[in-house]
Amino acid sequence: MLYLDHAATSPVRPEVLEAMRPYLTEVFGNPSSHHTTGEAAANALDDARARVAAVLGMRTGDVVFTAGGTEANNLAVKGITLAALVRDRRHLVVSPVEHESILESAEYLRRFHAVSVTQVAVDARGRISPDALGAALRDDTALVSLGHANNEIGTVQDVAALGAVARATGVPLHVDAVQSAGWLDLRDLGADAISIAGHKLGAPKGIGALAVRGRVPLEPLLHGGGQERGRRSGTENVAGAVGLATALQLAEAERAAVAARVGAATERFIAAVQTRIPSATLTGDPRHRLPATASFTFAGTSGEAVLLELERRGIVSSSGSACAAGSDEPSHVLLACGIAPEVAQTSVRFTFGRAALPTDAPEHLAALVADAVRAVSG
Template identity: 90%
Template sequence: MLYLDHAATSPVRPEVLEAMRPYLTEVFGNPSSHHTAGEAAASALDDARARIAAVLGMRAGDVIFTAGGTEANNLAVKGIALAALARDRRHLVVSPIEHESILESAEYLRRFHDVSVTAVAVDPLGRIAPDALAAALRDDTAVVSLGHANNEIGTVQDVAALSAVTRAAGVPLHVDAVQSAGWLDLRTLGADAISIAGHKLGAPKGIGALAVRGRVPLEPLLHGGGQERGRRSGTENVAGAVGLATALQLAEAERTALSAQVGAVTHRFITAVLARIPSAALTGDPQHRLPATASFTFAGTSGEAVLLELERRGIVSSSGSACAAGSDEPSHVLVACGIAPQIAQTSVRFTFGRTALPDDAPDRLAALVVDSVQAVSG
């Protein structure tokens, strides 16, 4: 089997597992406990926090450990917006192609806290224009929440340009970097808050982080023990935090070379698929995209049927976000990009990992995609 769904999750790296092992066995103390066992755990947690902050271009005290990317996004959107209510700021800005954790957090604030929401439009490639973002801002905007790279189509936003807009307006910018972490440089984004998730990087599921600059007020969503400087109560997952820091550091060290290597494989694969399948159309920005993502629509087919044929041939991929798997609705991302719903339902996403592939892999994969599409075409 060839696994091409790394945007959904990736296997735990052996180095990460080894780094975590002591904190699952002998160094098991509660980091809030004031004794030797607890202090050893707290020291490991502090070290992990500092290592993550260095990759994100933040301070160690800005990093809040969470249970994953969804919680990190919820804490960013809800936490910043709820804190801003005291200053009578009741407006937030998202885009229509964001991950469900951002869109549904915005909907929750609209329904239960009388917060108005503006969805700034994207172009057919999934890009947000700085001018469009500027036009969406208001005097009472509490936060802007946008994805660095889209999880379905791979389009990468010019966050530096977008952050210049929000900075000029004095509005905090939250960036969902769950997909871009490990592939793109996060230190130069200019964001006020950044979300990441471990299982996209080679750390286990169930660990993530939100880094929020100290000047940004944040209302906690979980209450109890006051951990994470009162911003996220609950006994910290020390082993997970160590695993996340290790995976992020490893990915950052490999990032430049690996992005070029994987990007070349993905480009060859995209070129071969488009050349051999007349009905194929690439979704997302052909230039500004994640190096490991290739997403297509295949008019005249069913995306789910193509996926089944691919799996019969030993290729595991997806039709888009794993969080929306099983839904009969067309992708909200593709529809927001102007793709007709019936075409959006033919989408298939291939996301490569960090494992080197043979030189002929792109052409062999494209041939299997051709066979699978032909098998289900009318």
């Protein structure tokens, strides 16, 4: 079986599992406990926090460990916006191609806190222009929250340019880097807050982080013992934090070489698919795209039917976001890019991992995709 759904989740790396093991066994203390067992856990947590901060280009104290990317995005969007309400800033800017955790957080704020939400438009490739963002900002804008790289089509935003627009008006920028972490450099984004998730990097599910600069007020969503400097109460997942830090460091050390190798294989796969399948249309930006992502529509087919045929041929892929699995609705990302609903429902996403592929794998894979598409095209 060839697993090509790494944007949904990746397997835990052996090095990560080994790094976590002591904190699942003998070093089991609560990091808030004031004894040697608790202090050992607290030291490991502090070390993990420092390592995550270094990769993100943030300060150690900026990092808040969460239960994953969804919680990190919720904490950023809700926490920063709610804290800004005392300054009468009641406006939030997102885009229509964001992950559900951002869009639904924005909708919650609109419904229950009278926050005005603007969705800045994207072009046909899923990109946001700095001019469009600038036009969306207002005097009462509390936050701009945007994805660094889209989880469905892989389009990468020019976050540096967008951040410059936000900074010019004094508006903080939150960047959802769940998909881009490990593939792109996160240190010079100019973001005020960055979200990541462990299970996209080779750490377990259930651990993530939000790094938010100290100058940005943040209202906690979880209340209780005041852990994470009062920003996220609850006993910390020490083993998960160690795993996240280890996976992030490993991915960062390998990033340039792996991105170049995987990106070259992905380009060969895209070219082979487009050669073999006349109906195949690459979605997203062909240049500004994650190196491991290739998403297509196959007009005249059903994306779900193609997925079933691919699995019969030993290939596991997806039709888009795992968080929208089971929905009969066409992808909100593709609709925002101007793709017709009936075409959007033919989408299939292939996302590669960091492991090396056999030399002939891209072309062989494209041949299997072509077989699957022909099988459902009648």
